[in-house]
Amino acid sequence: MPNVYDHEGFETAVWEEVSVEGLHVRTTINLHLLGTTRVIDAFTAHLIARGSGDIVTVTSGIGFLPYPLMPTYGASKAGVHAYS
Numbered sequence: 296m297p298n299v300y301d302h303e304g305f306e307t308a309v310w311e312e313v314s315v316e317g318l319h320v321r322t323t324i325n326l327h328l329l330g331t332t333r334v335i336d337a338f339t340a341h342l343i344a345r346g347s348g349d350i351v352t353v354t355s356g357i358g359f360l361p362y363p364l365m366p367t368y369g370a371s372k373a374g375v376h377a378y379s
Contacts, residue, residue, distance in 0.1 A: 323367045324370075324371050324374075326371075327372060327374075328374040328375055331378065332378055335350055335352070335378070335379060338350060354375045354376055355369075355372045357369045358371075358372030358375065359373070
């Protein structure tokens with residue numbers, strides 16, 4: 296049975312400048328949320344055509360329990376929870 300295991304992530308525990316224009320915000324959302332959704336989307340049709348397989352995403356508890364020093368990380372992981 297084919298499986299897709301998706302674990303994308305990085306984070307630095309520093310106070311973030313929360314800015315839509317900020318590089319850190321874009322990088323975090325692009326990697327964690329968009330990267331995960333792209334991997335899932337790329338393999339879903341193949342797994343459906345095979346009739347079997349699993350997609351496993353690994354995220355973080357911070358997606359459920361926000362941590363004030365890493366708001367973008369938490370938001371991106373909450374998005375992955377919602378998507379998958």
